[in-house]
Amino acid sequence: MDAYFPNGYVHYLAGGLVIGAGVGLLFLATGLIGGISTFFTAAWSFVSPQPYFQQARFVDSRGWRVAYAAGLVAGAALWLASMGGAPAVTQVTWWQLAVGGFIAGFGARLSSGCTSGHGICGLASLQLPSLLAVLIFLATAIVTAHAVRAFGGA
């Protein structure tokens, strides 16, 4: 067990269950499917006149998506406050955060989903395209993460 979970496993499982409670609550309360990546497109509808961003699917959903995103930030802040102690600040290099973030943002929106949209919502609704998307992004992420380390990245 320790070989697979050197940092323990309870917090992973508990965290996953709480995440599921959040996505499940959103559905039971409002009927909405709560992936996160659409927020990053819908946010542009506030400032960009481009027709793509002014589609109803973004303009009509941006209100709850902003509230959902604000909840994510606030929920993690609550966790920090309840735990006490200093926040963990990443040592991953800024170029990795920037280049990786840009590619991840582009890819997630091209794919219409990320780890939450395909990984949680898509798998939970037993959708084959989402299962394939998850297997594909896990595969390319695993290969990339190994390559980045081989080339000296964090």
Next chain:
Amino acid sequence: MKLRTAAWALAAGLLFGYGLALSTMIRPEVVLSFLRFQDFGLLLVLGGAAGVTFVAYRFGPRLLSKPFAGDSFGVHPSVLDTRTLGGAAIFGVGWGICGVCPGPALAGLGAGNWPLVVSVLAMLAGAYVQGRWFGD
């Protein structure tokens, strides 16, 4: 937008963000150690989250005629095409470089992992380029 919908989305987001922080997925180092087979904890995060959500998706509409604060239960079918699968491949490359995906990028800010603001801004830029020049 209905204020009631936004309030429930905020509440759901609070749980989501708390869970992401509790799972330590807001730390890119943990994600990268998973992708490098050093710690398989993220499988438990994904399994736990998808499992609970599966129960809600499956049994919610059977037990309730409609959402308790909404009009109808939505569906969001994934499409089996090159955009979905190719986009996923590209997303994985980015995720493997930085160890940050959209949810943890936002939640990380709340937990004081301030360098993740770089990833949030970069994801916004990536989403813009996708929508502006590669939109469907």
